[in-house]
Amino acid sequence: MDDTVTAPVTAPVTDTVTACVMIIGDEVLSGRTEDANLNWLATRLTGMGIRLAEARVIPDDEEVIIAAVNEAREKYDYVFTTGGIGPTHDDITALCVAKAFGTELERRPEAVKLLEDHMGRDRLNEARLKMAEVPVGSTLIDNPVSKAPGFRMGNVHVMAGVPSIMRAMFDGIAGDLKGGAKMLSKTVVAYLPEGTVAEGLGRVQDDHPDTEIGSYPFYKAGKFGCSLVTRATDPDELDAAAEDIRQMIRDLGGEPHEDDGSELPPG
């Protein structure tokens, strides 16, 4: 008798929940289109306690997409793809995800109905019906904007590339995603060059191994400075490290400024 307990794919068991965003599209790689999804997704995931561990931009190439999806779904708790689910010949994401899971596409009646209600039966040609085809075993993701659905297959969430649609799709599934310990952050700004704070900052990092301290230099209104960002899941650890950073800045003759997020210097 097999009494092995296996956790469902979408309920990660570790405290750190990881994700990979996969941006699918030749147009992003050629420079024709500037991606407008990564930063939005990164911000949302971080806010939900899901750590975006990697993002990839890959071409509309079946072999590449299948390999990348299979690598990412093994490696991370969640995978989110954007792009390639429209009606044209270059929209191959659904087919590739089906193949990655060793299954095939099926035309889903409820998806056909959504499209039919939206655009009328006479406009629903074969090309548009392609948007009702999803992998066998997948769950539809609602598209309140233009109806053609995305889908979830295992831990892979397939969404549109058009930002307004992607955002609406993500908002619809966000409630089903399980975050881990939420990463908190605190930013202290020093109007001192990065090279001046570097040594002291390294010491603060050494003293606070459970925090991640990053330094992001900027040049603003004729002054060099750096945003010193502390990230931790424990609020006390966070405060302690931030206070040590403030003290270090004072020791260097500077003045620590709090970053209220209203005007982030360029990273």
Next chain:
Amino acid sequence: MDDTVTAPVTAPVTDTVTACVMIIGDEVLSGRTEDANLNWLATRLTGMGIRLAEARVIPDDEEVIIAAVNEAREKYDYVFTTGGIGPTHDDITALCVAKAFGTELERRPEAVKLLEDHMGRDRLNEARLKMAEVPVGSTLIDNPVSKAPGFRMGNVHVMAGVPSIMRAMFDGIAGDLKGGAKMLSKTVVAYLPEGTVAEGLGRVQDDHPDTEIGSYPFYKAGKFGCSLVTRATDPDELDAAAEDIRQMIRDLGGEPHEDDGSELPPG
């Protein structure tokens, strides 16, 4: 006697020259910073006949960076990294690239001199001297903005993350990069929904296997439309496919518009 002729790493032998852009930085993955380098690099590389085949965003994690650099430098003709070459403890790109190549960092006298001339000897503390450390065997990449150099190690080009510095660095090395057959493109805009053109567009693609035809839907001024982008290295192939697309649009009762690039609809 070994008379094997090996091509130098930076002179790819195939007609298609490929590249990978690697954006290194926790801040991009957390959403704190929005990447501002990928689209610029993609556009520049495409214009030089270098095909950006993949882009990755990875964290400031030694193991991850080393593995990603080693995978990419084997797979692509050129690798371009951005980020992680400043003076602080979280700037680990140079060290990781050295390790990826099985070598170590050395403090390069000409880099020290650059920093010394720029900021004065008394300000050149240990943290700043870290910016003069590059892998043994690497070549410096000039930084006309803030002097701390990037470097090239084999086919891996290590550049700053700050956009103005990255662009200046890239401009300095662009003349040394060898492009392949340049990918040309032509865009025809149809004010028809994507689902209406999809079938005919698929046929045009089938008739022109040496071109890549992409469709990018948009919604502008109350009208649905799509930008139909043909890409090919042969200008005659390009023109023939674009003409077939125009004819297809006319056959559907639409009117083909040329895209002069002045106002690209969102992809």
